Amino acid sequence: MAKKSGPAKMAAPKQKKSFGEICKKNIGFFFILPWLVGFCWFKLYPMASSLFYSFTDYNLFKGINVLGTLQNYIDVFTTKKIVRALGVTFRYSFITVPLKLAFALFIAYILNFKIKGVKFFRTAYYIPSILGGSVAIAVLWKAVFRDDGLLNTALGFFGINGPSWLSDPNWAIFVICLLRVWQFGSAMVIFLAALKGVSNDLYEAAAIDGAGKWRQFFTITVPLITPVIFYNLVTQLCQAFQEFNGPYIITQGGPRNSTTLVSLLIYNSAFRQYDMGMASAMAWVLFVILMVFTVIAFLSQKYWVFYSDDDGGK
Amino acid sequence: MQAESKSKHIISIILRYTVLILVGVVMVYPLLWMVGATFKSNAEIFSGIGLFTAHPTLDGYKAAMGNYGGDIGILRAMLNTFSYVIPKVVFTVISATITAYGFGRFNFKGKGILFAVLMSTLFLPQVVLNVPQFILFSKMGWVGSKLYLPIIVPTLFATDTYFVFMLIQFQRNVPKELDEAAKIDGCNAFQTLYKVIVPMLAPAITSCALFQFMWSTNDFMGPLLYVNTPAKYPMAIFVKLSMDADAGVSWNRILALSLISIIPSLVIFFLAQDQFVEGISDGGVKG
Numbered sequence: 001m002a003k004k005s006g007p008a009k010m011a012a013p014k015q016k017k018s019f020g021e022i023c024k025k026n027i028g029f030f031f032i033l034p035w036l037v038g039f040c041w042f043k044l045y046p047m048a049s050s051l052f053y054s055f056t057d058y059n060l061f062k063g064i065n066v067l068g069t070l071q072n073y074i075d076v077f078t079t080k081k082i083v084r085a086l087g088v089t090f091r092y093s094f095i096t097v098p099l100k101l102a103f104a105l106f107i108a109y110i111l112n113f114k115i116k117g118v119k120f121f122r123t124a125y126y127i128p129s130i131l132g133g134s135v136a137i138a139v140l141w142k143a144v145f146r147d148d149g150l151l152n153t154a155l156g157f158f159g160i161n162g163p164s165w166l167s168d169p170n171w172a173i174f175v176i177c178l179l180r181v182w183q184f185g186s187a188m189v190i191f192l193a194a195l196k197g198v199s200n201d202l203y204e205a206a207a208i209d210g211a212g213k214w215r216q217f218f219t220i221t222v223p224l225i226t227p228v229i230f231y232n233l234v235t236q237l238c239q240a241f242q243e244f245n246g247p248y249i250i251t252q253g254g255p256r257n258s259t260t261l262v263s264l265l266i267y268n269s270a271f272r273q274y275d276m277g278m279a280s281a282m283a284w285v286l287f288v289i290l291m292v293f294t295v296i297a298f299l300s301q302k303y304w305v306f307y308s309d310d311d312g313g314k
Numbered sequence: 315m316q317a318e319s320k321s322k323h324i325i326s327i328i329l330r331y332t333v334l335i336l337v338g339v340v341m342v343y344p345l346l347w348m349v350g351a352t353f354k355s356n357a358e359i360f361s362g363i364g365l366f367t368a369h370p371t372l373d374g375y376k377a378a379m380g381n382y383g384g385d386i387g388i389l390r391a392m393l394n395t396f397s398y399v400i401p402k403v404v405f406t407v408i409s410a411t412i413t414a415y416g417f418g419r420f421n422f423k424g425k426g427i428l429f430a431v432l433m434s435t436l437f438l439p440q441v442v443l444n445v446p447q448f449i450l451f452s453k454m455g456w457v458g459s460k461l462y463l464p465i466i467v468p469t470l471f472a473t474d475t476y477f478v479f480m481l482i483q484f485q486r487n488v489p490k491e492l493d494e495a496a497k498i499d500g501c502n503a504f505q506t507l508y509k510v511i512v513p514m515l516a517p518a519i520t521s522c523a524l525f526q527f528m529w530s531t532n533d534f535m536g537p538l539l540y541v542n543t544p545a546k547y548p549m550a551i552f553v554k555l556s557m558d559a560d561a562g563v564s565w566n567r568i569l570a571l572s573l574i575s576i577i578p579s580l581v582i583f584f585l586a587q588d589q590f591v592e593g594i595s596d597g598g599v600k601g
Binding site: 025026028031034035036039041042043045046047049050053060107110111113121122123124125126127128130131132134135136138139141142143148150154181185195233238241242244245248249263266267271276279280283284287290291294 | 326337342345347351358360362363388389391409415420424425431437438439440442445447449450452473478503507531532533535539549550551553557569573576579580587590591594
């Protein structure tokens with residue numbers, strides 16, 4: 001419908017239509033106008049200016065000089081601390097995302113059987129993800145993983161001498177990861193809705209053919225809900241790469257930078273040292289990496305995501 | 315044979331419930347323990363893993379209600395939080411509904427491109443926007459604004475794209491014949507929006523409002539960047555600063571503060587649980 005005239009001809013005055021008529025025809029545009037203004041003001045302009053800043057030594061209090069080189073970007077890939085933070089961010093994302101999805105799917109699968117009290121269980125699993133991002137939960141996490149905290153006290157009953165979760169570099173990242181996996185509830189609710197959509201006939205047919213529960217799970221359930229798995233994968237990846245609250249509040253990036261994610265370095269660089277140029281460069285590197293993974297995920301769809309024919313998937 | 319499959323069936327049922335209960339305990343026990351700990355004395359909190367105490371005390375709550383530096387206390391912080399969360403929710407709902415209506419129900423020049431832009435902003439990470447937005451707002455003199463301008467104003471412009479996306483998805487299920495009928499009855503586009511679309515979308519709009527309420531109440535980064543006068547601190551910042559200042563001595567107070575700070579969210583969640591679940595599963599919103 002929109003094909004008949006190119007955008008270049010849009011405001012051609014030779015057409016005899018009155019201004020009022022054009023307005024009437026494009027009235028939808030007025031409804032989206034606030035969004036368009038907001039997009040330009042709060043997203044497009046900041047993005048563009050951030051790209052520019054990333055090539056400068058912009059300091060909020062010292063002024064701005066264009067570097068004329070890729071110095072900031074070279075620094076991102078040569079500063080040990082930043083490279084390390086990139087590594088930690090990768091590790092964090094590639095541990096938490098698969099674990100969270102696997103857990104969410106597994107629990108949703110069990111809940112999808114005729115379980116008594118399904119609503120109760122669903123609530124119990126969902127609450128952590130509703131509250132998970134809050135400062136209160138980070139405080140609780142600190143209390144649980146203290147040297148004499150809830151977990152070590154509990155382990156003590158079994159005669160286990162728990163490690164110093166928060167001051168041992170090997171364990172601290174595990175604590176931060178666990179906080180995210182603990183919030184698998186939102187992904188689980190999405191899986192549960194998808195599982196409800198899988199027709200029972202298919203399971204019955206498979207059962208007649210002698211397929212066990214696990215076989216059914218991997219040959220019927222998983223293929224049918226791949227669009228939802230894909231959706232969860234992309235959103236979770238986006239969130240994991242940007243995680244800030246957990247490490248900022250619980251460990252402040254320590255011990256020995258073992259939980260310093262890139263988002264923490266960006267924050268420190270921008271809002272502690274006011275080095276906006278460097279912070280922008282780091283943010284762009286993180287953004288491009290995230291983009292690459294998102295694009296890979298989208299391109300990989302054709303190998304493993306099966307959309308139903310009727311409406312091209314959800 | 316029959317008996318064997320039956321016993322197998324029973325075993326699998328037992329296994330399922332065992333897994334569900336074990337996982338449920340891991341999920342919920344820390345939260346329950348936190349509630350219990352707020353009634354314990356500081357000496358007792360880390361001495362055991364029990365939920366209940368033989369000597370309940372309200373010391374934690376009493377200390378939590380105290381004022382800090384004369385400028386800010388938990389009640390003040392809670393009021394501060396709602397003074398930007400409520401406008402945020404209202405503005406988001408209105409602007410997102412209007413935008414969703416424009417994209418979902420009309421054709422106009424450039425719609426294809428603009429819709430692609432809208433969808434791509436779904437994947438635009440906030441982490442890249444934080445720095446330039448801060449610079450933008452600081453140039454406009456909005457940082458430290460007593461009216462929380464940098465936190466509230468963007469929501470007037472439907473900047474939280476996932477709500478627009480969610481409403482567009484729901485709107486697809488509202489038959490277009492209703493719009494036509496309204497038009498024949500003499501409604502203009504605005505009247506159709508608030509007389510037909512809004513009532514039909516009411517459940518979805520409620521879901522948006524609930525999610526925005528939750529996320530804004532829990533949001534830490536926004537106030538961390540844009541609020542710098544102690545008297546204006548919201549709960550998220552106040553709890554964090556109390557924890558830092560305390561250096562881990564009076565945990566009952568800190569845990570009581572934390573608990574108070576999530577009570578509004580918990581109440582809303584329990585009142586509107588099904589709305590959350592429907593919103594998240596039908597709208598494809600991030601969680």
